[in-house]
Amino acid sequence: MKKNNLFKFICLTPVIVYAILLILLPLVYILFLSFCESDSYGGIIYHFTLSNYFTIFDITYVKIFLKSSLIALSSTFLCILISYPFSIFLRDKSEKTRNLMIKLVMVPFLTNSLIRTYGWIVLLRKTGIINSALINLNIIDHPLNLMYNNLGIVIGMTYTLLPFMILPVSSAVFKIDQSLIEAARDLGAGPISIFRKIIVPETISGVFNGSLMVFIPAIGYFFIADILGGGKAMIIGNLIKNQFLTARNWPLGSAISIFLIIVTFGLVQIYKKLGGKLDDLGGM
Amino acid sequence: MEPIVKLENVSKCFDEGKYVIKNLDLEIFEGEFLTILGSSGCGKTTILRIISGLEHVTEGKVYIGDEDVTEVSAEKREVNTIFQNFALFPHMTVFENVAFGLRMRKEKEEVIKKEVKKALDLVELDGFEERYPDQLSGGQQQRVAIARGIVMHPKVLLLDESLCSLDLKLKRMMQIELKKLQKKLGLTFIYVTHDQDEALTMSDRIVIIEKGKVQQDDTPQNIYQYPKTAFVADFIGESNLIKAEITGIKGNTIHVKTKNKITLIFDKDEKDKVGNKISIMIRPENIKISKSALQDGLKGEVKEVIYDGVITKLVVGVGNAFKLKVTAKGNVLFNVSDEVYLKIDKGSVIPIREK
The missing domain is CATH 3.40.50.300 (P-loop containing nucleotide triphosphate hydrolases)
Known part of the structure; x- marks a missing residue:
């Protein structure tokens, strides 16, 4: 018994050391920094203050939070909008087709997301593929502003985070008992009623799972905002990055980080309250 | 309608x-x-x-x-x-x-x-x-x-x-x-x-x-x-299905012989001809069973007994390798290897004339 525990301890040591050194200590350091003051040259004055937390609620930052949330919400909504037709289309297909399609959704994930985000520039910029195609087809006269604005960020976020929505939504849609849909048809429900009255209520927890897994990263993925937002549009992720790298105000950056962690934690709690399981969130 | x-x-x-x-x-x-x-x-x-x-x-x-x-x-x-x-x-x-x-x-x-x-x-x-x-x-x-x-x-x-x-x-x-x-x-x-x-x-x-x-x-x-x-x-209920051949037509009744030379009779249908192959169905509950000799009865030996409360289900061997399912009502006790007599009435013989 005791030997067994020792063996476990030896096996777990690397993980524990890793977690302490690279996750817990930095977190504690960030928490500590968030209560410090900064000088005008980027230095840190080790003097307790709550001012960083008050600064967060400055109107400039609140605006960024709101805009960031709006971008994240739009991306989440777009992901839901894409996931439903995709899943419903695959519902009647064979197991083989389903697996293939789901794999195709997952494959891009094996490539670095930074590179994939750069790929979007080729598509979205003024002289990019989409704009030149639309102009050559005489659909538009002037190129559309598809990037270097909020739209670009929403497109990038939706693209990057879509699999996190497709996985839970499709698995929920596939799980609906075919006889429920047949019973609804039998009782006179057309496709729209079936979607509204059967599919949505039966899959709402999957959608909530997906929403959480899309929304949370969508407030933080700064590189997408940097690349496709052209550095003009700021989301919480950029804000934090800028505080650390550009403005060199580490304490404020830390405070915003802690704030973000608390918000995320709150969302997870709401999710748990509504009956969600934590396993589903990590169930990638 | x-x-x-x-x-x-x-x-x-x-x-x-x-x-x-x-x-x-x-x-x-x-x-x-x-x-x-x-x-x-x-x-x-x-x-x-x-x-x-x-x-x-x-x-x-x-x-x-x-x-x-x-x-x-x-x-x-x-x-x-x-x-x-x-x-x-x-x-x-x-x-x-x-x-x-x-x-x-x-x-x-x-x-x-x-x-x-x-x-x-x-x-x-x-x-x-x-x-x-x-x-x-x-x-x-x-x-x-x-x-x-x-x-x-x-x-x-x-x-x-x-x-x-x-x-x-x-x-x-x-x-x-x-x-x-x-x-x-x-x-x-x-x-x-x-x-x-x-x-x-x-x-x-x-x-x-x-x-x-x-x-x-x-x-x-x-x-x-x-x-x-x-x-x-x-498919419906228990039955004895027997293959037989029509051997004679007398007035309105048909005589058939099974493989084991048992003769059964039933009412005539216009399509019936001597030499036709036919299936015969007899419900187990329509076969009379008795321990004492019956007129025109078949002699057999009890092979299996399944007691089922109201009825007793029996399998009775008649001749060589010819078995009939029989249901007995009442309190008469039958045991395996008892000698019994079976009687199949004309009305209990149901011909199945498949095309």
Whole structure:
């Protein structure tokens, strides 16, 4: 018994050391920094203050939070909008087709997301593929502003985070008992009623799972905002990055980080309250 | 009388060239309780799904009332189905489940309330409106499914092995209730099952399907007493099936000889000719059995005894390797290797003249 525990301890040591050194200590350091003051040259004055937390609620930052949330919400909504037709289309297909399609959704994930985000520039910029195609087809006269604005960020976020929505939504849609849909048809429900009255209520927890897994990263993925937002549009992720790298105000950056962690934690709690399981969130 | 549902030369194949149903004709009349009976995989559920519109025919026509509904989709047909697993909507209360069809029909709220209450009263589920399906027992779920169907006042109610998942006692009770409900509402029921007891208990008419074809379409009594094919004889109840050859015709009676040189006689049919091969069915309960010698009786030896309370099931060997199932009533005790005498009356010999 005791030997067994020792063996476990030896096996777990690397993980524990890793977690302490690279996750817990930095977190504690960030928490500590968030209560410090900064000088005008980027230095840190080790003097307790709550001012960083008050600064967060400055109107400039609140605006960024709101805009960031709006971008994240739009991306989440777009992901839901894409996931439903995709899943419903695959519902009647064979197991083989389903697996293939789901794999195709997952494959891009094996490539670095930074590179994939750069790929979007080729598509979205003024002289990019989409704009030149639309102009050559005489659909538009002037190129559309598809990037270097909020739209670009929403497109990038939706693209990057879509699999996190497709996985839970499709698995929920596939799980609906075919006889429920047949019973609804039998009782006179057309496709729209079936979607509204059967599919949505039966899959709402999957959608909530997906929403959480899309929304949370969508407030933080700064590189997408940097690349496709052209550095003009700021989301919480950029804000934090800028505080650390550009403005060199580490304490404020830390405070915003802690704030973000608390918000995320709150969302997870709401999710748990509504009956969600934590396993589903990590169930990638 | 015009049929309320008519299938005309209906065929259905799922995979290329593999027919589940082939050239099926079926008529169902208003107010009757029709049972489609067959072993699993015989295509009986497919017939039901073709009537409900959940499955489309490969060939043929489907009529409901006078209307050709072959191309009409399920949601627009005036028939309702009670599914094998009930298919209650788990996220809706009993009330909402029953009201679903009426809401789809865009009925007024007060009409919905009235109709749902009426339907729930009929299945004795008043007071359960706010429960969810998973808070109900199997029998109650069954009733909700029935209420959800009858609330629509369909031209025909289709029941797909609806009692199969219930335990035996509940099943017996629901069989009687279902039959009562059908008579009370004057509704047409088409019931699909593989359970022959259920079919005999409830139906006005039974259609026996095997390999997508109708084997026999008749009243329960006729199906039991005069099966038209060996399959039916074997499928419904216990039977002795014997192959025989016609050896003589005397007036109105036919004489046949079995392999074991036993002679049986029965009434003549015009097609019967000397030399024809024929199957003979004898129900075990129609064979008289006695320990004392019977006039014109066959002598045999008891091989197996299964005591079943009211009756005793016996297997009696007659001659070499010729065994008959016999049911004995009463208190006479039979033991294995007893010597017994069997008598088969003319009326108990049922010829099966298959083409």
